[in-house]
Amino acid sequence: MAVSAVFGVVAVLGIGSQQAYAQERVTVTGSSIKRIESEGALPVQVFTRDQIEKTGATSVADLVQSLPAMQGFTQISDSIGAGGAGQSTASLRSLGTRTLVLLNGRRMAQWAGQTLTGGGDGIDLNAIPLAAIDRIEVLTDGASALYGTDAIAGVVNFITRANFEKFDIGGGMSQPRGSVGKENHLSLTKGWGNGGSDGYNFMLSYNKDKKDPIKSTDREFSKTGELRWNEGGRALIFAGNYSTRAQPANVSIPGRGLVNPYNIANGGRCPAGHVPDPTAALSGSEFCYFDFASTVQIAPKQERESFLATATKRFGNHTAYAEFVHSTSDVTWKIAAAPVDIPIPTTSPFFPIAAGMGATAGVSARLRMQDAGNRTALDTSKANHLAVGVKGLSWGWDYDLSFLQSKNDWREYYPSGWIASNELVAALNAQTVNPFVEVGNQSAAGTAAIAGMQFIGEYKRGATQLDVLGLRGSREAFKMGGGMSMLGAGVDLRTEKASYSPSQIAQGIGNVLAGDSGAEVPFDVSRRSWGVFAELQMPLAKTLETTLAVRHDNYQGPGGSTNGKASVRWSPSRQWLFRGSVGTGLKAPAVAQTADVRQHYGVTGGSYACPFAAGDALAVLCVPGNNQYDVFAKGNPDLKPEKSQQFSIGARFEPVPQFSAGVDYWNIHLKDRIGQIDESTVFKNPVAFRSLFTSFTDPTSGATTLAINLANSNLGEAKASGLDFDAVGRAKLAIGELTSRLVWTHMLEHKVQLTKGGEFVSDLGRFGEGLAPAAGPVFRNVFRWFNSLDAGNWAHTITINYKSGYQDQTSTEDDCLAVVASTGDCAASNRTVDSYMTADYQVRYTWRKNLKLTAGVLNLTDTDAPFTLKTNGAHSKGFDPRFADPRGRTIYINASYQF
Template sequence: MLKETVISHAVRIVCAGGVAAALSVASQSAIAQDAQGADAQIQRVEVTGSSIKRIAAEGALPVTILTAEAIRTSGATSVTDLVKKLSSAQGATTESSSVGGSTFGFSGISVHNVGETRTLVLLNGKRLAQFGGQTLTGFAAGFDLNSIPISAIQRVELLTDGASALYGADAIAGVVNFITKHDTTEGDVSIGYSAPKNGAREKRISATKGFGNLEDDGYNVVLTFGHDERDKLGSVDRSFASTGKVQFSANGKRYQKQQFSASPIPANATDDQGQLISPYQKTNGSCPDKTFRVIEPYNDGSGLVDDYCGYDFVKDLEIYPERKRDNFMASGTFKIAGQEVYADVLLSRTKQTSRIAPVPGAIAVDAGTALHNKYLLPIGITGDSTAFYRLFDMGQRTSKDTADFASVVVGTRGVAAGWDYNASYNFSESRVKGSISGYPGAIAVNNLTSSGLLDPFVGPGKQSTAAQEAIKAATFSGYWDGGTSRLQTINLNASTEVRRLPGGAMMLGVGANINREEFSAKPSPFAQGILADPVKGTLCGGTTGLECDQRFGDAASSQPYSASRTSKGVFGELIAPVLKELELGAALRFDEFSDFGGATTAKASFKWTPAPTLLIRGSVGNGFHAPTVPQVNALQRGYGVTSDKYTCTPALQAIATRLNAQCQPGNRQYDQLAGGNRDLQPEKSKQATIGFRYEPISAITLGADLWHVQIRDSFGQLTEQLVFANPANFPKSWGVNKDVGTGTTYLAFLADNQNLGKSFATGVDIDISGRYRSGIGLFTSQLNATRMLREDVQLERNGKYYSALGNFADLGTVTFRTRGQWTNTLKTGNWANSLTVNFLSGYKDQETTVDVLDASGAVTGQEKIRMEVGFYSTLDWQTVWTPSKSWVFTAGVLNLTDKSPPFVPSTSGANRGQQFGYDDRYYDPRGRTGYLNASYKF
């Protein structure tokens, strides 16, 4: 057995980092114990980032460890909330992205904003199946954190350095290992309640119980169950998110930003010049309810102006969706013939419901028809027209998503012939089903119009009784789309002591694995576009002779497909303490994939302790990230619409003419197409870290790790902003899409998967902790922060570099220069009170066109501005009362001062919901949130 020194143990515990001062409390306790008994024997353990069982403090890689106490002190009530509090994590998909987006409720984690698809998530050191709702572009091709119950977690280990040489693909940015409760006989029942104002209230309950002592009884079984549910939060319940029309001041001027849809109720229509107008406004002199007037000049120099009524869809949003989660986990370990046989089973189900404004779409209104003669001819429209309408009487569009996850691991571990070994088989599966309501077929709506029943030029509730019945009969409600992702893995890892060196034992680790990945896309017949009547399920085409219908408003047809691949990997790792003060490490791995060949990765590391109070460490290595099965194999399909609106410039018109298509009328979003690419090659990376840990006195610990990641052949799609700005430069980025409702073929943007250029990211992770014992108790202070120093990304091969570092411009996202938490805790007797400061640096918002207002509030023109979004911070308070060993009561308030998110006028961005007035990807709209938790241990 190896011994752990006082400083190494202190370094491991104190400097591992954390999100709460509870970690600092545990740290000081550990230091005090070591000071009294430094010769205590320490068991070898396996630490994330190494295959070798050894003392945790001996590692040379930056690993942040969150204990169960630190998780509790953070105030997080779920794993998704927990990762938001990590200073080194940013850029991941959040639950609110499902508001108007097809995310199926996915929530991931991204280390250093390098990407959630490049951050490997493990459960007890084992890989997990990727999300079954991932898209063909690679979005959500990670693990859904909703599947892990926070009540089952014993600790979290976060490696903020690439680890492909050990784990293979997907570990470019880092590794997050969730370690669940094992080998305990304790029981725990917890209940909790969180209460923001006017919505998003949450109730939760969990229970854990262990049976059997592994040493005495030869077995141990731990069972955990968790349930939580949250209600909706409407946009109208938050002043900063309640409308799409906002007036604000900046740059010494008064501005107005209007976020709207060109499809209101009553409908807008095109006139004989193709301009968009509002028949209601032309007739009545004002816009109808839930709309405001929009005057937009064309930017093509034609002098034409759209003058219509924009629909304020923001008022209809539920900005935080309803959610229910159930998780069950069983872990069993049995001693048989001196070895351990173990099994872990995880089952989870997440149900999420999100609602947005009623469906919009286009309806053809031909000259001479009753609608044309009644509404359009009197205002001077003599030719055919298109009405842009919202089927308000059909109700809100609703998405009900269910994500089921199952994981089963069986294995054996122990010591044989001098080797610590672990052999296992694990099976995991993610199954996602998305159901919708409030959507009709485009042909069904056109038939309603041509029959004379539907009148798009009347207000809400003004349709005839027969029309109301027909609208109800045309409403589709049921399964829409989904998928299944499956992973099977056989693993064998082993480590042993090779020889003795001056600094200790040289350790060798080896391993091999075989992976089988499968993915199936399962769109419904309606999503495939193979139904003539989506409500009745009547098939189209073939011998039926019936025309195929598609979803009204955003027609897109998907094709079902299944694909799979097999990969094999072998690796070796060597740790050599060449001197008492110096340890060197090296790892080498080779992987072979059935669909694109092999990849070799390597890593070298060192740890140097020049003084008992100082540790210096570093590493260098390379990695790779394999494309997902859908990114390679998916068929081309409609893929929603562009995030921004565009007018038809001469260059865009030339592309449309070449493809025998039409531009979208006025200033509108364009259809988007996407598909897989069988020529896609893996991303390749290089990583390096250098860091130190310093403890000048026992009460203060300082640490910092400088890291660098560079990636080439990155996966991605040419951005719409780049392509629309120079249409002729990207002739392969265009296609066409037919609107089955109007029969018009429109120009479409093709965002296919490509290997693009390079990217570079550099930053430093900092942690500082202090401890002071006074007459009133133990005071601890912990600061964790990440400072980003560089981020440069190419949007096309050999193209110019762009950066999102404090800059929302070309990449559709923001990388915050600084983010972190500072937690201060005073522990007195059986009371502990904590105050945490959460902070984010500011950034420059995306360029946005806004209206300029005069002193009276009248619009005098338009201007493009870039807002400076300021530094943002919130305070969290928590009180923990432990009256006995059995009871723990926790009360706290998140965002104590009820600080609103900063205003941002921009509206586009990657993985962004439909919310307006703030950026839902970075700021929590719940506001001040009080919570209570009670736990009984037995």
């Protein structure tokens, strides 16, 4: 058989033909030429609807992000403090937004929550309804002439149901360990008319799902930021996951540092939810760290709703079509209470507390507003996508003329926990709120004042729009030794828009949010572009085919660029196929990245010690202990496009119809990489990156502290290469048909230059600077092994999921992130994160092909997420939610009925 898959991921082999599409000429992802699907020379993975159902996935994001070729994506837990703001993305090869996502072969508007940094640049997978999807095609070879050379990593194409005539109703629920994170989903799909016999088809599809949150304390591996482990015969504590803003507040006293009145009064102990400085035994420090990780969520609450309508009408050799998608995604997330700095002049009613600890002047307090509760945000994303067109056969051409308008709207609303600075200062001056009492011990007036000082309302919003007018077609060209050559060509005109509209308080007009303050700047930018392409497929012989493609793109601003691609397919026998391709690509910066704007961008994800020696001029801006520091982001209108050179070569072997195996080697060389240097890299290399350090003055306290600038720039080159392997075997047994499939990605190289012309730094198998939105490891090996037994009406499926271990985030004695528990000495750490393997089981019963009843268990063995010291990304600590599922063992049931 010409196709292989893993739990449904099917790779087109180019040998033979697929049963469902054996005679149908279709446009295959990666080519503009209509042809029999299995004739292609490029590696395309196809994920059919039946195979989707066997995974147990209930959303497009869960499904796509589980593929072995996917690494470095933004997932929903990144909303919790990591800037994800409700978005989920696709990322092939850990190349981030260099993966192009399509719906029925057409682009969609970029997510509207994208930022100046390029964070959020990409399609939000939450906008695509899974219930309406017929299949997913993944082109793992990049720089497509048809869709655009910005698809450097590859293409993910979602194909909706076509010619559907029935009524399909489905639903289900899941329950993870501990009855938290529950999920419910419902789908309805109805079609009318047969495109073949009736000449028309109309389909409506509705999808709704809801997922409950999971708190950090719901899981043992994430319940605290006080991470303890053994390494090198020593018991160590990680000191990089705390905050010096506490309740009762830590007092900053010149010449003495931070002091906490509770710590002094209680013999070095700290209140609940706080921990003493791990170095206290050696340094004699007397302050308390706030364990913020114990108060956050590790999975947010999410509600999604989508509606899709498609229509086709045939007129002779021509077919008019239209599709419309409306979807909403609401993500509610919670992070720790607001951190604020409070000036305490000698005239303050609270100064005697500081004076009692030896202060004379220049005092401030570092407070965590726990009495206001967690900062809670609701991110709402709305997508409206309309495509209309006509396709058919005219003058020998298979043509497709289309227009699409795709919009995305994102809004962030704050329902609780966010403190308005003016009201806080007034309450402190009036002694209504006391920063030096424990949580829950404010007076009635103080409690009322805290409730009244919270900002409730829309904080910021963004909008994007994409308009595309496109024409493409294909036809036979001329006869060659292996048959007729095929010619494809096309043109598209695009307009992209992106705007950002912070509220008045977000802009710092009249007031700011205490602890989250910053004068955010609105922007409204747009760009026009056009592209033309041509593709020629030439059968040089019956067994040898080559394809040449060229595309020219012209962007308003960056200008024009011409890129080409060549591929070859050789099948010397029915058992063997060899293929290869070489090409170049170009990705222009996201529209938002080019906005000439600098603005406050929150705080660092990790906590860091002062990177400068005591005599350094910048050292006076540091805060004692390990702290989160403020960050500024800046757009850059002078960014150059990223360029790529890439090639792939592969072979497939099918000795018998019951077995097939193949391997593809791919290599991508990226130049002029757009991004920002990662925060941990900046703090670990303060000499090399001294120019990135600046200062930030808090509008609430007036205190000026250290900050960093993370401006957009062309950072240099990046290189990535690897092997994609897949195999499938089938056997008919007495009890049914057994199918075993393996899909495995083995990374050989993944490294970047942090600066142009600098040394390459690898993140392969280690925590380091990455090509994806945030630093992290690239797994050397990722595989999924699918085993299915179909026995009459019953189908049993077992899936093994594996990600290899990696070198954890390292620490040195100088940065003092790791501390010897018994002595308080700073220690170096160089540990390894364990590999992560889980097993899923599903059983499905089908009655008369109409009713399907499914039950399954994800993570059958209830394997915990591996322990890690990572400091960036989501605010959860102890594990990395980007790479491990915090739900644990999850039981689910699904049912669908079609008539």
